[in-house]
Amino acid sequence: MKWDDIKLFLAVVEQGSLSAAARELKLGQPTLSRRIGELESLIGEALFIRQTQGVTLTSAGEKLLPAAQRMAEWANEATQSLSKQKQQLSxxxxxxxxxxxxxxxxxxxxxxxxxxxxxxxxxxxxxxxxxxxxxxxxxxxxxxxxxxxxxxICLDQIKAPMRILASSAYIKQLPDSYTLDDLDWICWSDSHQELQMVQELKKQVKQFNPVFTSNDFNIQMAACRAGLGVMLLAKVPPIFPHLNQLHELNIAHGFSSEAELxxxxxxxxxxxxxxxxxxxxxxxxxxxxxxxxx
Known part of the structure; x- marks a missing residue:
């Protein structure tokens, strides 16, 4: 199907009749009727029910309409992007x-x-x-x-290893020697147990019983910054500034999975x-x- 024919189809839909669409497009009605007939022959089904007072869509026309409207959106966006004058994206x-x-x-x-x-x-x-x-x-x-x-489609992705983070105040009160089981864990609430991070903690920490949970990540971060416990987080670069307030624990943790985005x-x-x-x-x-x- 050619875009020019789709434009004619949309014009008839918007104007409600072949005659009104022909006037809008500055075409003769016989020419428009012929072009619509050729499009219907290509599709193999009628797109309009011709009536005295105008036209209505057939079931085939109803099926074609959403795709035709998307084509119009793409065509409009393409026209703007290819314009010689700089267009303001909005x-x-x-x-x-x-x-x-x-x-x-x-x-x-x-x-x-x-x-x-x-x-x-x-x-x-x-x-x-x-x-x-x-x-x-x-x-x-x-x-x-x-x-x-x-x-x-996936257009890009980034991976980062896992690490354990805590506030400086929490780290200072830790004993010289400690294990994963000695840490106070901050984690997702019971409604989010399917998350990969929760499953990883349950696998690596014996009798995992977090000291603080929330269904809101930012609440968890606030609790960690306040010194309530530790969090398992991705080792992301400095473009994530809120993590700069926390410090990585020097402990062998065995978390093998990587965080991906x-x-x-x-x-x-x-x-x-x-x-x-x-x-x-x-x-x-x-x-x-x-x-x-x-």
């Missing part, structure tokens, strides 16, 4: 990310993007739930697991200019982080 981009990543990575990223694209609006959806990109719940997802949906996007959105510019900025920060961890 609109909202929804980024889903775990709470710590949202706080220390996405917020500074949004600040940088705003300096270069002031009309771009960033909406951060912080949480550990995996949002559905196919349904438009987010445009970009920073998630801890690789996508399994064929319509989603994937940049995920839907195939049909990755080349939209406003999405592409955010993906480019994320990849640049990931590249910086990898150099700092090397």
């Amino acid at each position: 609109g909202k981009i929804k980024i889903a990310a775990p709470p710590g990543v949202a706080l220390d990575f996405v917020v500074p990223l949004a600040q940088t993007l705003q300096q270069h694209h002031p009309q771009l609006r960033i909406e951060v959806l912080a949480g550990i739930e995996t949002l559905n990109l196919s349904r438009g719940e987010a445009d970009i997802s920073l998630r801890t697991r690789a996508p399994t949906d064929d319509d989603l 994937f940049v995920v996007c839907h195939k049909r959105h990755r080349h939209l200019p406003k999405v592409a510019i955010v993906l480019e900025a994320i990849s640049a920060q990931f590249a910086l982080a990898r150099r700092q961890m090397a």
